[in-house]
Amino acid sequence: MENETGPVRLRLDVSYDGTAFNGWSAQPGLRTVQGEIDIALETTLRRHLPAPRLIVAGRTDTGVHAIGQVVHLDLTADQHAFLATPHRNRTKYPPFPPALRLARRINGLAGAADDLHVTHAAVVPRTFDARYSALWREYEYRVSDLTGPRHPIRRYDTLWFDATVDLDLMNAAALSLLGLHDWAAYCRPRDGATTVRTLQEFHWRRDPDGILVARVRADAFCHSMVRSLVGATLAVGEGRLSIDDVTRIRETGLRKGEFKVANAHGLTLREVAYPGEEHFEARAELTRARRAAL
Numbered sequence: 259m260e261n262e263t264g265p266v267r268l269r270l271d272v273s274y275d276g277t278a279f280n281g282w283s284a285q286p287g288l289r290t291v292q293g294e295i296d297i298a299l300e301t302t303l304r305r306h307l308p309a310p311r312l313i314v315a316g317r318t319d320t321g322v323h324a325i326g327q328v329v330h331l332d333l334t335a336d337q338h339a340f341l342a343t344p345h346r347n348r349t350k351y352p353p354f355p356p357a358l359r360l361a362r363r364i365n366g367l368a369g370a371a372d373d374l375h376v377t378h379a380a381v382v383p384r385t386f387d388a389r390y391s392a393l394w395r396e397y398e399y400r401v402s403d404l405t406g407p408r409h410p411i412r413r414y415d416t417l418w419f420d421a422t423v424d425l426d427l428m429n430a431a432a433l434s435l436l437g438l439h440d441w442a443a444y445c446r447p448r449d450g451a452t453t454v455r456t457l458q459e460f461h462w463r464r465d466p467d468g469i470l471v472a473r474v475r476a477d478a479f480c481h482s483m484v485r486s487l488v489g490a491t492l493a494v495g496e497g498r499l500s501i502d503d504v505t506r507i508r509e510t511g512l513r514k515g516e517f518k519v520a521n522a523h524g525l526t527l528r529e530v531a532y533p534g535e536e537h538f539e540a541r542a543e544l545t546r547a548r549r550a551a552l
Contacts, residue, residue, distance in 0.1 A: 265332045267386060268357050270364075271378040272327040277414045277523065278373055282317040282327075291318070291327075294374060298367035299331075302360065306337045315388045315530040316395050316479065321522030323415055326396075326529040330388040333360075357381055385539035386532070390546055393531045394458055395479060399472040399488045399524050406468035416469065417524035423495030425464055431494040431501045432460040432472075435487065435508065442511045444487060445480035452549060453480045460487065473528075477545075485520045493517040 272291070280288040284296055292312055299309040310331035318324055333341070333356075341356035354362065361379035369375050385391075400416040402408060403423050409416070435457055442453040459475035472491070474484050490507070493499040499517060507513055533541050 264335060266338045267330055267332050267382050267384045269380055269382045269386060270329045270361065270376050272329060273325045273375050273377050274323065275373040276318060276321050276323045281320040282314060291374060294368035295364055298364045301367055302363040303337050306334065306340055313388050315392055316527060318527055319482065319522050322525045324527040327527055328388045328530045330386060383535050383538060387542040390542035391532050391538045393533060394475050394477055395527065396473065396475040396529045397484045398526050398528050399484065399520065401470040401524060403470060406470065414523055415526060417521055419492065421496040423492060425462055428462045428491045428495040431491045431504050432462060434501055434505050435460060439508055441480055441483055441508065443507045443513045444483050446482045448481055451480065455480060482519055484525060485522065488520040490517045492520065
């Protein structure tokens with residue numbers, strides 16, 4: 259897959275604690291995940307600029323965490339050759355494959371605060387697209403209601419919910435929402451972006467420690483969609499909305515303040531799934547065609 263004379267595509271798997279980040283996307287004057295990685299790339303490749311552009315599987319909001327974020331970037335031949343050149347002090351700096359060397363540099367720079375870490379880096383075919391080749395994204399949302407524990411060490415990834423909820427009602431509401439729909443009422447609109455998505459899986463469980471955990475999977479998510487789905491089903495669980503209400507809101511496209519969007523800090527991007535590499539290009543083309551048709 260490595261090409262000494264042309265661009266080389268890398269896949270990076272990234273984890274981060276979103277507490278101190280203003281979301282994924284780079285923004286002037288604000289600390290973001292993309293912004294920190296961009297600075298690390300510019301520093302590492304300062305003799306071979308411009309730095310590569312990051313393409314991300316899914317942009318996360320301010321305060322949202324990730325243990326399975328995926329990005330891709332393209333190195334020029336010069337950048338790849340630079341990363342492949344062994345350090346002069348091989349005792350202190352043993353030779354690493356270029357992808358791993360870049361990951362270690364990012365972790366040493368962007369990960370210096372210990373809230374961001376590249377967990378894996380590898381060369382991939384240029385047909386791989388972190389955004390468009392994805393089959394699905396899966397998020398997890400953690401809630402402690404009044405019957406659950408309040409562990410201060412988990413306060414940054416678990417919502418403390420001041421009510422007791424009915425798990426069966428929440429799951430019934432979640433089940434009623436599955437399928438291909440327009441989620442405008444459950445999203446924060448973005449100019450030019452579709453709100454049509456396929457919600458593939460949505461269910462709640464209560465773990466042995468008493469924490470409620472939602473697993474939500476879709477081909478893609480629009481802005482604030484998962485947090486809205488969580489907020490709506492929590493409202494059903496505490497009796498403020500009916501199961502019919504959550505589907506009515508979706509079908510009419512009107513929310514009218516009937517439930518509160520759940521806070522960001524309880525949400526974690528767990529996984530992004532991809533097909534086998536022989537299907538990367540076909541999946542990306544299919545995704546782009548679907549988005550263009552909507």
